[in-house]
Amino acid sequence: MIVAYARGPPVAVFAGSWLCSRSPVDGTPIALGEPVGDCSLPERLARLTSIATAVFLLKEKGMRVFYGGDDQEELLAAYAGGADGALKEVKYRLGVPESPDDSAFVVVEASGEEEVRRALRRAGEVYRRRVDVLLIADLDKALRLGPLASGVVLKEPPNLVAFEEASELPEIGRCTHCGVDFLMYGSKISRCIYCGRSLRGVLTQRKPTLRPEILRAIHRKLASGALPKRLVVL
Ligand SMILES: [Zn+2]
Structure with missing residues (x-):
């Protein structure tokens, strides 16, 4: 079925090309309102695209972003949004310990700025070496408190985007200088x-090779230049 990007932020990041016969490559920014592909399972597509978009919004603020879930497809979607890694693939521990261990990352929960700052100080006191303190949070909290920590772990990704059925799938040409999709x-x-x-x-x-470094590189390339702000119908 032909789907259009119907609800969400002005620009989302597409993920889930493997559900489509024709679509943007994973990691491509898409503009609100435009038809984006011939795809099955639009709700699954919306979830994958929501994850890629949430990661993208955090990366835009300059944060390091790790995906905290277990689902392999969702992890690929996170990489398509530019994620730095998956929590399960790094050496981490939950909470600041009493005595130092060999963890590279300490993952903390916090409800406010003070708690993040306290966790950073305690990690420094315990480890006395470089250790990255990651805040595990949903998107809203990650946007608010993430910049205080070394990075964020995206926990439950929000339903940021939705697709709806469209009747036609036109060719789409993008000018990355003007930020226009024709x-x-x-x-x-x-x-x-x-x-x-x-x-x-x-x-x-065309489908990209579904490997983290390739998805990240494709996303970096596709998201460079002006993002699509405006749609022009020809
Ligand atoms: Zn132009």
Whole structure:
């Protein structure tokens, strides 16, 4: 079924190309309102895209982001949003211990700024070496308190985005200079009508290799330049 990005932030990050016959590559920014693919399981797609988008929003604030769940597909979605790693793949412990161990990361929960700062101080007193203190939190709290810690662990990702059924899937050409997506229902163009630069095709049948470093690299490349702010119908 053809799906359009119907609800969420102005720009989301697509994930779940493996559910689609035609779609953006995982890690591609998508603009609210645009048709994005021919895909099955739109609710699953929305969950995967929500995770990629949540990671993206945290990374935009300059945070290091680790995914805290176990689901392999959701982890891939997190990488498509630019995640730095999966909690289960690093050496960590929960809470600041009484005496130092060989953990590289200490994961803490905190309800406010004071608690984060206290955890950082106690980690320093116990370890007396570099140790990263990660705050485990949902998206809202991570956005608020994450910048105080060494990074965040995204716990329960929110339902940030939703898709709805659309009747047609046009070609989409993106100008990453102007931040415009051209939806080509009628005429087809290969250059931006505002600046003349070549358009990048958004929809493809090509699937990326589902490996963390590749997904992260693709996302970095696709999210460089102006994000799509505006849709133009041709
Ligand atoms: Zn342009």
